[in-house]
Amino acid sequence: MPSADRVRFAVVGVEHPHAANLASGLLAAGAECAGFHNRAGESDGAVARAFAAAFPQVTEVDDPRRLLDDPSISLIVTADVPDRRAAVAVAALHSGKDVLAAKPGCVSLDELAAIRQAVADTGRFWWVCFSERLHVRSVVRASQVVAEGRIGRVVQTIGLGPHRLSAPTRPEWFFDQARGGGILTDLASHQVDQFLHFTGSTQAEVVASTVANHANPGRPRFADFGELLLRGDAGHGYARVDWYTPDGLPTWGDGRLTVLGTDGYLEIRKYVDVAGVPGGDHLFVVDGAQTERVDCTDVELPFYPDLVRDITDRTERAMTQSHSFLATELAIRADLLATRAGHLA
Amino acid sequence: MPSADRVRFAVVGVEHPHAANLASGLLAAGAECAGFHNRAGESDGAVARAFAAAFPQVTEVDDPRRLLDDPSISLIVTADVPDRRAAVAVAALHSGKDVLAAKPGCVSLDELAAIRQAVADTGRFWWVCFSERLHVRSVVRASQVVAEGRIGRVVQTIGLGPHRLSAPTRPEWFFDQARGGGILTDLASHQVDQFLHFTGSTQAEVVASTVANHANPGRPRFADFGELLLRGDAGHGYARVDWYTPDGLPTWGDGRLTVLGTDGYLEIRKYVDVAGVPGGDHLFVVDGAQTERVDCTDVELPFYPDLVRDITDRTERAMTQSHSFLATELAIRADLLATRAGHLA
Numbered sequence: 001m002p003s004a005d006r007v008r009f010a011v012v013g014v015e016h017p018h019a020a021n022l023a024s025g026l027l028a029a030g031a032e033c034a035g036f037h038n039r040a041g042e043s044d045g046a047v048a049r050a051f052a053a054a055f056p057q058v059t060e061v062d063d064p065r066r067l068l069d070d071p072s073i074s075l076i077v078t079a080d081v082p083d084r085r086a087a088v089a090v091a092a093l094h095s096g097k098d099v100l101a102a103k104p105g106c107v108s109l110d111e112l113a114a115i116r117q118a119v120a121d122t123g124r125f126w127w128v129c130f131s132e133r134l135h136v137r138s139v140v141r142a143s144q145v146v147a148e149g150r151i152g153r154v155v156q157t158i159g160l161g162p163h164r165l166s167a168p169t170r171p172e173w174f175f176d177q178a179r180g181g182g183i184l185t186d187l188a189s190h191q192v193d194q195f196l197h198f199t200g201s202t203q204a205e206v207v208a209s210t211v212a213n214h215a216n217p218g219r220p221r222f223a224d225f226g227e228l229l230l231r232g233d234a235g236h237g238y239a240r241v242d243w244y245t246p247d248g249l250p251t252w253g254d255g256r257l258t259v260l261g262t263d264g265y266l267e268i269r270k271y272v273d274v275a276g277v278p279g280g281d282h283l284f285v286v287d288g289a290q291t292e293r294v295d296c297t298d299v300e301l302p303f304y305p306d307l308v309r310d311i312t313d314r315t316e317r318a319m320t321q322s323h324s325f326l327a328t329e330l331a332i333r334a335d336l337l338a339t340r341a342g343h344l345a
Numbered sequence: 346m347p348s349a350d351r352v353r354f355a356v357v358g359v360e361h362p363h364a365a366n367l368a369s370g371l372l373a374a375g376a377e378c379a380g381f382h383n384r385a386g387e388s389d390g391a392v393a394r395a396f397a398a399a400f401p402q403v404t405e406v407d408d409p410r411r412l413l414d415d416p417s418i419s420l421i422v423t424a425d426v427p428d429r430r431a432a433v434a435v436a437a438l439h440s441g442k443d444v445l446a447a448k449p450g451c452v453s454l455d456e457l458a459a460i461r462q463a464v465a466d467t468g469r470f471w472w473v474c475f476s477e478r479l480h481v482r483s484v485v486r487a488s489q490v491v492a493e494g495r496i497g498r499v500v501q502t503i504g505l506g507p508h509r510l511s512a513p514t515r516p517e518w519f520f521d522q523a524r525g526g527g528i529l530t531d532l533a534s535h536q537v538d539q540f541l542h543f544t545g546s547t548q549a550e551v552v553a554s555t556v557a558n559h560a561n562p563g564r565p566r567f568a569d570f571g572e573l574l575l576r577g578d579a580g581h582g583y584a585r586v587d588w589y590t591p592d593g594l595p596t597w598g599d600g601r602l603t604v605l606g607t608d609g610y611l612e613i614r615k616y617v618d619v620a621g622v623p624g625g626d627h628l629f630v631v632d633g634a635q636t637e638r639v640d641c642t643d644v645e646l647p648f649y650p651d652l653v654r655d656i657t658d659r660t661e662r663a664m665t666q667s668h669s670f671l672a673t674e675l676a677i678r679a680d681l682l683a684t685r686a687g688h689l690a
Contacts, residue, residue, distance in 0.1 A: 151591075155559050155570055158503070158585065160603070162610070207684075208553040208574050210581060214500050215607040225500055227581065229553050229574050231684070236555060236572065238583055240503065246496075246609040248635040254610075258505070262560040264591040265507070265599075267619065274612065274629045275638040276621065284619045290593040293620040339552075339576070 007308045009100075010067035011036035011058075012088050013080020014048040015171070018102035022077050022129055023055060026100075029304035033057075034073050037064040042081060043171055064088075068095040074311050075100060082186070083179045086111030089126055093118040098125040098311055103189045105328045107181035109336070112328055119321065127307065128324045130193035132161065132255060137299040138268045138281035139194070142259065145266055145294070146198060150287045152263025156236040157198045159191035160256040164245035165216075165224070175222045182335030183211055183226035183241055189331035191239030192230065196327055198259050201232025204326065209334040212341035215244060220345035228334040249274070263288055352653045354445075355412035356381035356403075357433050358425020359393040360516070363447035367422050367474055368400060371445075374649035378402075379418050382409040387426060388516050409433075413440040419656050420445060427531070428524045431456030434471055438463040443470040443656055448534045450673045452526035454681070457673055464666065472652065473669045475538035477506065477600060482644040483613045483626035484539070487604065490611055490639070491543060495632045497608025501581040502543045504536035505601040509590035510561075510569070520567045527680030528556055528571035528586055534676035536584030537575065541672055543604050546577025549671065554679040557686035560589060565690035573679040594619070608633055 009031050011019055015038070023033055036058055038048035052060055067073060068091060076092035078085050079102035086106040089099045093115070105128035106112050119126050133139045146154060173179035180186060196204065209228040216224050224244065230237035245253050255270040264287035273282040281296040306318035354376050356364055360383070368378055381403055383393035397405060412418060413436060421437035423430050424447035431451040434444045438460070450473035451457050464471050478484045491499060518524035525531060541549065554573040561569050569589065575582035590598050600615040609632035618627040626641040651663035 152589075153559070155557075155587070155589070156572075156585065158505075160503075162605075207555075210552075210576070212500075212581070214498070225581070227501075227574075227583065229572075229583075231555070231686075236557070236570070236686075238572065238574075238585070240501065240583070240605075242500070242605065244500070244605065244607055244610070246631055246633045248609065248632050250636070254631070260507075260585075260587065260589065262589055264593065265589070272636075274631060275636045286591055286599070286619060287593050288591045291595070291617075291620045341576075341581075 007031040007075060007311050008034045008073045009075035009077055010034045010073050011077045012064050012067060012092065013078040013084060014038040014051045015043055015081045016079040016102055017047060017050070018131070019047070019077065019079035020051055020054050021131060021135065022079065022100060022102060025304040026077070026308070029308045031308050034070060035059045035061045035067055037061050037067060068092060068097065074098060078102065081173050081179055082107045082181045086115055089115050090118045093122045093124045093126065096122065096124065100127045100129060100307065103128050103130055104181040104185045104331065105324065107185055107332070109329070109332055112325070112332065116325060125310065125321055126324055127319055128189070128328060130190050130327065132190035132270070133194050133197060134303040135301065136270050136281065137296040137301065138270060138283040139257065140301055141283055141294060141296045141299045142266055142268055143197070145285055146259060150285060151259065151261030151265055154199050154235055154259055154261050156260040157195045158258040159194050159239040161187050161191055161239065161241040161253065162245045162255070163187060163241070163243050163253045165243040175219050177221060177223065183223040184209060184228055184334040184338065185331045187241035188226055188228055188239050188334060189327055191241065192330045193327040194257055195230050195237030195239065196232065196323060199232050199235025199237065201234040202322065202326070204230050204232035204330055206330055206334045206337055207231050209338040210341060211335060211338040211344065213343040217343040220343055223344060226338070230330065352376040352420060352656050353379045353418045354420035354422055355379045355418050356422045357409050357412060357437065358423040358429060359383040359396045360388055360426045361424040361447055362392060362395070363476070364392070364422065364424035365396055365399050366476060366480065367424065367445060367447060370649040371422070371653070374653045376653050379415060380404045380406045380412055382406050382412060413437060413442065419443060423447065426518050426524055427452045427526045431460055434460050435463045438467045438469045438471065441467065441469065445472045445474060445652065448473050448475055449526040449530045449676065450669065452530055452677070454674070454677055457670070457677065461670060470655065470666055471669060472664055473534070473673055475535050475672065477535035477615070478539050478542060479648040480646065481615050481626065482641040482646065483615055483628040484602065485646055486628055486639060486641045486644045487611055487613055488542070490630055491604060495630060496604065496606030496610055499544050499580055499604055499606050501605040502540045503603040504539050504584040506532050506536055506584065506586040506598065507590045507600070508532060508586070508588050508598045510588040520564050522566060522568065528568040529554060529573055529679040529683065530676045532586035533571055533573055533584050533679060534672055536586065537675045538672040539602055540575050540582030540584065541577065541668060544577050544580025544582065546579040547667065547671070549575050549577035549675055551675055551679045551682055552576050554683040555686060556680060556683040556689065558688040562688040565688055568689060571683070575675065
């Protein structure tokens, strides 16, 4: 029996392991999972089977309409193949549900326009979970440091998002940017999110961008390197993403963020401090008085609790609607505008 | 008495403390200093007095022609006000001397064209000392790591060149970019040098650049922030420079360089490892097998010994002539092309 005071969600599209991360976050925030659906024939179903095994209490349903038409469900989560996420979102919005998508929320400007229209028509929310900020304690702590004024006014962010390719584990759609999104649409959407968040920009343009294939000549539709230069109404931004993480690194990627302020700066080594202190969440702050390695162990992640409250209160604590739109739009535009280099077709 | 087998140099223009660094490097490499001249009235002469005190064995001469016309002198060093360095260089080249300039080697494309012409006419060398690579043991060691093939083919460099402003210690020309050079011409020439060096690019273009004044509204002709995006024939590059280094940092700037390869990457924290290991020259390498903090204590700096040999042998071991030209040209072009932001006039 659904409890009247708990937010209920369902998952439609379980083609990326991020589905489990989103579900876990919502469950930990007190939401209830009403079921999941994954489209037959989209893949070998391995991700959906792993999801079912991880959440044995969650029922799989054959017809997604059973979830979309269930009035007790407020939120549809999707981690479908990226080029299907917009269709899932639009259907969910028109069914009166809010939507939380794994990133990328969609892979084309046309899809984004359809989502914008559906949000405008329905008054529902469409969020994208930019997990490289929202799931990372050191990044949340960094936001607090900035808010405390310790580094002055933020001038610029530099984000690095290297990833390990692990090619044999990837589904076929991963290597086709029409399905998975370009490298900037996919990986750099996190970076755009962080740029907008830390500079406080609400308008921005892609000044220049590059996508390239330098290490995978056998996969000409796959970009293994991408970069973009951003200029916002409240700061500058640069980001680089790549699929070159070597096996010697003890984690999947050495994600970094540098936030430059007029009176100081901070650096986050999110997942690893290379040849340094073990563990993740390494935050360094330099201000007018000192250099400091900031402990982030006890930082709470507000995203999912805020999101659950936003669903009931119709507020925008977790993320503004316009932020989800702008971050997604800039990442897609960066791919469309990019100069292409190397082995790319 | 000059010894016949030692390279003799003289310094013309002592307006920046880099004059002492260059002279020290040459002396340590076995060259002999034949004298120095500084133009009267250019400044209060404080830098030249400090130079004279640091090198009491070096004679000051009133007329630079005495140095330019001395056939025992092979090399003219200059750290004049940047907008005078080209004139010093051209006069020296036409007097049959090689030239070693502090960076920036000049501040305009017209000046650079005059230097190129003088080099072409005389067959002499014009070098710019990009000290943030050539004086730094960890960067020299990084070059060796790349040459060993540990990170595969270099795809990209990201350079950060933050500096402490220390405004009260700066001469008036420092705040006038027509005299001192723009922030990209000045600070980012180091970054361009490192990009060309590590990617192995011999041709490159400035894709986009920005200069801004975000923290010094009272000095509208001074840029305190700059960035540039570079695309070379052998790799990509991004660099940011700024004058925001806060007092809490125990050194003048947290200079960084990240070199991304197809099979690994390296990071250099040149002058400080924030809230980490004391000292400078922190080199980190990640390759297919491991992460490693590389000891750079015993690395020898080859630049000045190579330069002294190049003068006698007419070789290009220390730096190719075309590299000095290209690094300087790109840095100046980046300033000319830059989008301007903030309080800049």
